Amino acid sequence: MEKILLSHGDGGLLTYELLRSLFLPRFRNEILERLTDAAVIDGVEGKVAFSTDAFVVDPIFFPGGDIGRLSICGTVNDLSVAGARPVFIAASFIMEEGLPVTDLERILDSMAQASKEADVQVVCGDTKVVGKNQADKLFIVTTGLGYIYKEVSLGYEKIKEGDLVVVNGPLGNHGLAVLLARESFGFKTEIQSDCAPLNHMIGALLEHHRGVKFMRDVTRGGLATCLKEIALFSKKDILLEEVLIPVDEQVKGVCEMLGLDPLYLANEGKFLLICDPDEATSIVQFLRQEFQQERACVVGSILGEGSGDLFLKTRAGGKRRLRMLLGNPLPRIC
Amino acid sequence: MTLIEPIRGLASELSKKRGRPLRIMEVCGTHTVQISRMGLRSLLSPFLELKSGPGCPVCVTHQLDIEYFLSLAEKYGVTIATFGDMLKVPGRKGSLEQMRADGVDVRVFYSPLDALAFAQERANLNIVFIGVGFETTAPLCAFTLREAERRGVRNFSLLSLHKLVPPVMDALLQDGEVQIDGFLLPGHVSTIIGRKSFEFIGRRYRLPSVVTGFEERDILKAIYMLLVQIKEGRAETENGYERLVKDEGNVRAKAMMEEVFEPEDSLWRGFGLIRESGLRIRSKYMVFDARERYPLTVEETEKEVDCMCGDVLRGRANPKDCPLFFSLCNPLSPYGPCMVSSEGACSAYYHYGEG
Numbered sequence A: 001m002e003k004i005l006l007s008h009g010d011g012g013l014l015t016y017e018l019l020r021s022l023f024l025p026r027f028r029n030e031i032l033e034r035l036t037d038a039a040v041i042d043g044v045e046g047k048v049a050f051s052t053d054a055f056v057v058d059p060i061f062f063p064g065g066d067i068g069r070l071s072i073c074g075t076v077n078d079l080s081v082a083g084a085r086p087v088f089i090a091a092s093f094i095m096e097e098g099l100p101v102t103d104l105e106r107i108l109d110s111m112a113q114a115s116k117e118a119d120v121q122v123v124c125g126d127t128k129v130v131g132k133n134q135a136d137k138l139f140i141v142t143t144g145l146g147y148i149y150k151e152v153s154l155g156y157e158k159i160k161e162g163d164l165v166v167v168n169g170p171l172g173n174h175g176l177a178v179l180l181a182r183e184s185f186g187f188k189t190e191i192q193s194d195c196a197p198l199n200h201m202i203g204a205l206l207e208h209h210r211g212v213k214f215m216r217d218v219t220r221g222g223l224a225t226c227l228k229e230i231a232l233f234s235k236k237d238i239l240l241e242e243v244l245i246p247v248d249e250q251v252k253g254v255c256e257m258l259g260l261d262p263l264y265l266a267n268e269g270k271f272l273l274i275c276d277p278d279e280a281t282s283i284v285q286f287l288r289q290e291f292q293q294e295r296a297c298v299v300g301s302i303l304g305e306g307s308g309d310l311f312l313k314t315r316a317g318g319k320r321r322l323r324m325l326l327g328n329p330l331p332r333i334c
Numbered sequence B: 001m002t003l004i005e006p007i008r009g010l011a012s013e014l015s016k017k018r019g020r021p022l023r024i025m026e027v028c029g030t031h032t033v034q035i036s037r038m039g040l041r042s043l044l045s046p047f048l049e050l051k052s053g054p055g056c057p058v059c060v061t062h063q064l065d066i067e068y069f070l071s072l073a074e075k076y077g078v079t080i081a082t083f084g085d086m087l088k089v090p091g092r093k094g095s096l097e098q099m100r101a102d103g104v105d106v107r108v109f110y111s112p113l114d115a116l117a118f119a120q121e122r123a124n125l126n127i128v129f130i131g132v133g134f135e136t137t138a139p140l141c142a143f144t145l146r147e148a149e150r151r152g153v154r155n156f157s158l159l160s161l162h163k164l165v166p167p168v169m170d171a172l173l174q175d176g177e178v179q180i181d182g183f184l185l186p187g188h189v190s191t192i193i194g195r196k197s198f199e200f201i202g203r204r205y206r207l208p209s210v211v212t213g214f215e216e217r218d219i220l221k222a223i224y225m226l227l228v229q230i231k232e233g234r235a236e237t238e239n240g241y242e243r244l245v246k247d248e249g250n251v252r253a254k255a256m257m258e259e260v261f262e263p264e265d266s267l268w269r270g271f272g273l274i275r276e277s278g279l280r281i282r283s284k285y286m287v288f289d290a291r292e293r294y295p296l297t298v299e300e301t302e303k304e305v306d307c308m309c310g311d312v313l314r315g316r317a318n319p320k321d322c323p324l325f326f327s328l329c330n331p332l333s334p335y336g337p338c339m340v341s342s343e344g345a346c347s348a349y350y351h352y353g354e355g
Helices: A013-026 A067-081 A101-118 A173-182 A199-208 A222-234 A249-258 A277-291 B004-018 B029-038 B040-044 B063-076 B096-101 B112-121 B138-151 B165-175 B187-193 B200-205 B216-232 B251-260 B283-288 B309-313 B345-351
Strands: A048-055 A084-096 A121-130 A138-148 A164-167 A212-217 A236-241 A271-275 A297-305 A310-313 A319-321 B022-026 B048-052 B079-082 B106-108 B127-131 B156-160 B182-185 B209-211 B237-239 B261-268 B272-281
Touching (some): A013 A101, A067 A084, A067 A101, A067 A138, A067 A199, A084 A101, A173 A249, A212 A222, A222 A236, A222 A310, A271 A277, B004 B040, B004 B048, B004 B216, B022 B029, B029 B187, B029 B345, B063 B079, B063 B096, B063 B156, B079 B112, B096 B106, B112 B127, B112 B156, B127 B138, B138 B156, B138 B251, B156 B272, B156 B283, B165 B187, B165 B200, B165 B272, B182 B187, B251 B261, B272 B283, B309 B345
Parallel strands (some): B079 B106, B182 B209, B209 B237
Antiparallel strands (some): A048 A138, A164 A271, A236 A297, A310 A319, B261 B272
16 A cells, blocks of 8 residues: 555545554554544543644645644644643544555654653544545644643733743744745755644643743744734733844844744744743743753733734834734745 | 944934934835834934835836736736745736736746746746846846756746836936935945946935945944935945945846846836836847737726825835825735835835834
């Protein structure tokens, strides 16, 4: 079996064979192996977080990751920033006729690896095959369930004047890694996607710090878009300081060459949090020391009640407004 | 330690003497964007105003030329190859981006050489490359046509919409409507044509100018150099970008341009016809000239909308002065190219939050 055929999606013997030989061995767990129509989950206590994402990244393999790793980390991280411990994942696959099985195996291996890192289980899923040119190689949809940590309560209403904005590391790596893998600009870089599960880091952080008020993972649209949304929803004005924002040298250089702004590029292993100013230093130190986030730092502050403006204090000392990303120059980044 | 304070100090002193703010014009879209990104205008106000000039090649492309290439695909079924910037420029029937969604073959390339290679791979397609740009881009397009000839590529042609910077600056200064005290000269264009190409600004109009680089420190340094010239009453063309710009420019690039192009009178948005300000493909390379291969007349229409792109390009108005700015004209629904070009003044003002 070299390529995925339409008949692999027919629900019959070939589908069963596909599941048995490719999918099940990689996602070994009791719930999945029952192969019932729905996963039955026991013992849920307290509040539950529920999140879903579709993954259509092009190309499906890129430096630092692939669509499989993304599909696990993306959903794990969405649950984590909601203040939940991610536990269960559902994964649906839409495959294009002709997808090489070796590619599918690599992706599934990657998903298994990411699940192990994140300590989550893929407990249900689906596979479909569509004809040639009716889907671009592979699309994956993952949905995740997590348990909200008791005593953690995050929300827009908690954000107050004087609170600080922290990120866990340099921005823009994922967006650029995918763009450079997709187009051929004729130059080589070492830029890799930062795709990684953040749940252990966030879980530990929340355990030790009560002053975290809000979190977001900084994906499509970048830090600027995320913060702009937060400013609008919380009706606060926010100030970012350009000199504080961590960006790798190579990312800076490529952005300059291509006319891109790292503040608007997607990340898949970065989150922002808004916290009590008294805890900011301790939080940053925690991230640096316990989780090797060497460039974690404060990047901005909440100015106070406002119309939801996001400002940037530039390196030169000027001030300008950051708007929501318009007309994304980089489609299919996640 | 930056030059901001000395610049403000000097500008304050000079503007007090004149009884009005100083006005410096930058003639390069990349400078407009960088200045906006730095938040520089608010830092230098009220003593010094930085005005944008006709520095964005997409923005100064006349609407008739835009309608021409937008009609090309419809009439001749060609594949339009373009720099990304042209994609969203609005025309009567929509933009290239909208036409692409309707099935027209539009491809974005970072270099005309990539488009040429593509043409070689796809012999069944007829590729027309939209050659937009000032003297920085023209040598590359010239080289591409030479390569096309050398490789014997039959299905590739260039629509030359190239324009030259010194003539439009001359036209701006002749007009005399906007009072400018000095110019920040385009760094990349100067790399090609050389510092000396701008000496006419001092000789003919007694105004100072400085060739300016693109880093923040380059821009601040150039502004400072200009202010010192103004204070000392000098009208020279100084080089603030010595690491890349020579007096004579890049001789090879100029020769390349000479070989393939010749100057022609050209229509500019906001300026109308300027003599010898555009580049036409020489008859020797006629077979690669899209205008020769694909003749098309575009009818002039009455301007339906009060878009102030033309005035913005002449430095007569700021983007914020345009009644359409922001509310009606924005990157999602633009009226003119200034709002969608990555080097457009309106786009820079919009994206970097001015107004």
